[in-house]
Amino acid sequence: MWATKRSGSATGGGPQKKLVIKGLRSVPALPATYKQDTLGRLQSAVRAIQTSQPTSQGLEELYRDCESLCLHKFGSEIYEMLQAELESYTRGQLSEINSQAADSTTNRTVLGQAQIFWTGYIQQLDMIRCVFLYLDRTYVLQTANILSLWAMGLNTVKRYLVETDMKSRLIRLVIGEVSKERDRKEIDRTAVSALVNMFIELGLYVPFFMPGFIESTREYYQRESRRMVRGLVPVMVSDHMQIDEPLSGTMDVPRYLSHVNNRLEQESERIDSYLYADSKTVLLATVRMEMVEKHADRLLSSSFDAMADADMLTDLSNLYTLLAAVNRLDSLKKVWSSYIKKTGLRLVQAPDLDVSLVTELLTLKQRLDDILRESFQNNTMLVNALREAFGEFINTRRNMPAQLIARFIDQRMRAGSKSASMEDDLDELLDRVLVLFRFIQGKDMFEAYYKRDLAKRLLYNKSASIDTERSMLQKLRSECGAGFTNRLEGMYRDMEVSEDLATSFAEARASKGQDAISFHPSVLTLAFWPTYDQIQLVVPKQVDDAQEEFAEFYNAKHQGRNLQWQHNLGTCLLKVAFDEGVKELQLSIVQGTIMILFTEEDELDYMRIQQMTGLEDIELKRALQSLACGKYRVLTKDPKSRDVASSDRFSFNSQFKCPLVRVRISQIAVKEDDKDDRGVEEHVHQDRMVSIDAALIRIMKARRTLEHSALVTELMGQLRFNTSTSEVKERLETMIEREYILRDDNNHMLYHYIA
Template identity: 65%
Template sequence: MWASKRPGPPAGGHQKKLIIKGLRSVPTLPATYKADTLARLQSAVQAIQTSQSTAQGFEELYRDCESLCLHKFGSDIYAMLQGELDRHAQQQLQSINAQPVDSSTDTAVLEQIQKFWTAYIQQLGMIKCVFLYLDRTYVLQTANTASLWSMGLSAVRRFLIDTDMKSRLIRLIIGEITKERNGKAVDRAMLLSLVNMFVELGLYLPFFMPSFIEATHEYYQRESRRLVGSLVPTTVTPRAQTGSSSGPMDVPQYLVHVKRRLDEESQRASNYLGDGCKTSLLSTAQAELVEKHTDRLLSFSFDAMADAHMLADLANLFMLLDAVNRLDALKKHWASYIKKTGLRLVQAPELNVTLVTELLALKQRLDIILSKSFRNNASLMYTLSESFGEFINTRRNKPAQLVAKFIDQCLRSGSKISTDDDLDKLLDRVLVLFRFIQGKDIFEAYYKRDMAKRLLYNKSVSVDAERMMLQRLKTECGAGFTKQLEGMYRDMEISDDITAKFVDLQQAQPTEDIGFHAKVLTLASWPTYEPLGLVVPRQVEQAQDSFFQFYGSKHKGRNLQWQHGLGTCILTVNFDEGPKDLALTVVQGTVMLQFTQNDELTYTQIRNNTGLEDIELQRILQSLACGKHRVLTKEPKGRDIAITDKFVFNAQFKSPLVRIKISQILVKEDDKEDKDVEEHVQQDRMLNIDAALIRIMKARKTAEHSALMTDLVNQLKFSTSSAEVKERLDILIERDYMKRDESDQAVYHYVA
């Protein structure tokens, strides 16, 4: 009891008091309230489970649940709900599971389970709404008590596990997936619902997933063994890709089939299996379809696919092998293919004429495969470079010689290359081949010889092209590599200046009408040429003497030696048809000038007048009397030149051209020059080996043979054989530069 005082009345009035008294008796619940309320709630739960209407509204049921919870009867409600959920789940699932195990009823069982699960989830949601107050008070305040949703799921989970119905369901679901893999239509929505049921019940990872992955493993193991075991050879023209796995396949078709299978599995995981199994599912399929058969697939078809340039199929192969980390096997077959294909080209002497073109085409084809099919993989790119360099150097000096000759053809006037842009692109591609060549000194020797001919005979396609090529070589190999080549260019430029001054001087002192242009070549920069001993005409001899005096007045102490075999001239010859300008070499021109006074000369007379040796003279006469443009006639007729032959000036010679170029007849001249170049390079190589050995021994003082060989290989810019090194070692020992150890012949000592 308590009292509250209020402000008193006005002065002179009486104060009032408010008195509150306690209840005389405590109110009590009716005796049957708990039982009646639980019965109403239980009846409502059963009505919900049987999809019938409840006697009371959901709000009234909610108030009943709330009232019982407030009167501390939450445990009774929870026990009632647990019993009803267990009973209902057991009753429904037992009825479904009682159906006989028969393939004809498998789909019906899955449909019933899916129907049960869909209804059960909806019913459980409604029950949770009715008993929400219980879920938020009693359940939260009581330890080790599951939520109403978890309790409902546990009822289904316990039955599936206790009766082993889960195994039957897993088997049936996997059976449906297998049907879909075999091309049959299945109810994906039903499968999605069933898989979600396993996920909700917590049965997916511990039970469904392992069984499904094992079934996938067995399925693709059987399929891959069947298909790979019946592979047919890959044809140059691939057969139509039908996507069917019923008949025999070649490897490209098999790869398409595998790719389709993986796409199907990826879509299957996205559609109803869940992304959680996607990685394991694809890994299992890839392992069985690709990884275990990698070696057979590569050995059976890689060469044929690469030969046929099957870019899409090679891209499929790369993608699949990359996914299973088997690029090591692809790298091995890639290297083997490059070496085998390259060796077939390099080791075939009959392909010498077209070898560089064939190698360029091969490199371009391999580059396309690398970029479009292998995505410019760094490891495969390195393998391409390594393998290309290995096979191209198996034929020691020939590739270097042929590359130099190919560049010479590109840079010569009259080349079939249409534009400067095309020429630059082609030279850039050739430079890639040049990088693979180990014998750079051989290339330099041949390039130097060919460049000299282009410069001396004015055969370069353009000065800019020559300079750009020199710049490429300088960038690639350094200034030392192109020093002599650049010296040749400087000589040509200086010669033009000297000749211009000489011509100006000659014009001030008129002489016979003869044009004269001399090129002064520095002996150290140019190839070595043997003088012919040609007896030139009087006019030419006078011009030479004048130039000699002019040059001697400008440069004291220099010795000039005339190389008539390198010179060219233009003679204006009067034929019956009219005058023609003949573009000739100086030697050809000298022979033609012999017919100035006499229209007919014998072979002996020409030889005596020119001082030429028989081999050279026969070659010149053959070009003038037996070639395409016969400005001389020979008696008797025939292609061979004999000492007894007579030669007559052909005044009746006719040609629609005003200027006619008469080419020389090359009688194995190139073979002799090639031999001289290789001998010269070989001599230089031996000197380089000697110098490198002495440098190493001078630094080491004492060296074991294997260590000496290692250091030597690192210093040399060309490949050498052990026999060549042994020969040079013996020579150096004989010359007392070094000696062998008395106790160990494999050890060398430097002799100071």
């Protein structure tokens, strides 16, 4: 008991009060039936909660009863009572559900009852835990090796499901419901979700439900994919919309891929709705493995080419995404590379397509780039495969691609080209052509053809834009280096210097009053320009005098230089009076020389013209044919025919009519291009042989002794062009004959450097 004694006021400075503690004279005793009565009330309350009945006492009074028993060290009795009640209730409820027959009519009932049991049980367990919270936070926490009330309640259900194997039945029923839903049948998602949550709460999901569910999924999609793949039909080029019933009717690969994506979306939605989120990765991987990975080769081999030909970008994107998810991009790379090679070879190896080959290749490259960008996400492996495949097929015709690309650029660069007026479009086109240029291995062949065509454009003033010409030259310089464009740049410098010389010469002639004709010469450095065959031509006296004057003028400025006139490269502009009026004829020097002959005589025979001009038959016939048999016939021929003979006679056609004031008469080409091409190829071939010789000497000088295969391998690595083993062997024999290299006496495949 407590007692106090006041002897003064603390505030008044009097003596402090004293606190006296005295022990109880006797300990109070509990009623004899206290424990049984209290436990009875708590047990009745538990049973009332389990049967959804009202309790005889309030929940707070029940909590106080539990607290009182715990304070009097009766926590173990409460815990055992709760465990027994939960065990009895659980077994009674679950055994009644499990006792129903296993047939299709009762399966849904079992699922529904199991859902009702679990939902109610969780609610009951939560209320019971609230009533016995003091027990959970004192006795349970202070006692080792016992479960919390919540865990004990869950373990009671789990133990019954495992011991009676009811878990297997419920798992089969849930998996069966999922399979029904996959077959587009209605199911009770609420019941399935509740049971899945039960498996998760009881710890049965991962060790028991998950393996069976994944295996069931694998078997389901294995059957479905096999059935579908066996019935695949060729690609139907049409709008591939999502189909509501993919299992019926015919199906091609794009529709199959769309169906796979639908299935993946359904499984993903199923996970989000009522399955465990952590199982999403495994579930989707199983679907992809059965529907995509196991049939990847069949899907690719049967339909990839048709899908690529039809530019089915969305379907190709589906294919790429699915194959990437199952790590089968290596298979996609193979068919992608094979498709590019097959498609490209059909273009390159068709001689009738030579005229449009570069355009076709540009279109193909653009299509492939679109597929890479839109469908394959610019995958590095597939981009590299495109480069390798393109480079392989484009070089199957050794020198032809280089020639055709150079010719294509020439056509676009020429004045009068349809694309010449759009410099931005032309510049973009040239960038695309340069992509093709990167693939060709014979870049020296391209340089030779490009130089020949550039020379004609510069000499005949046929370039659409000098700025575009210089831009192209800069692109080539960036692509191949200064050594590649050195001679091309020299050609531009020659034209600039020639322009200044021509201006100075014209001013000098004007100052002397010698400007009867306009004379505009171009001085070309032989090392920079293509080699041209000289023709024998007796030019008119006015032209000959102008040439002599320019030679004196030039030699006065540059000592020791020799000028050689290339009349076959020059052009002239003649003013000719016809009955209709004066026309300006734009001609070659040869054509102009022939036309001037008719200023003195109205009619000349072939032999007389040849005698006066000194031309060989092939050049003379070409010129006369263009003047008398072409589109613009400023001469008449007797007899009339399309070909020129040595017995023909020609006369000036004073009745020539044309709506144009300036008329350009083109030279008739008599297979000159073929001859010119052969000359270019022969020149490049000779340069290549020199390069091979130099590389052989360079390698052997460094190695001193080398085996044949190693020598060839190192040689191929140094050359900028493709060469055959027969050409290498031929050059080796030449080096041996010239005593630069010695073949070993004991091993003919071994070489020694001896120079």
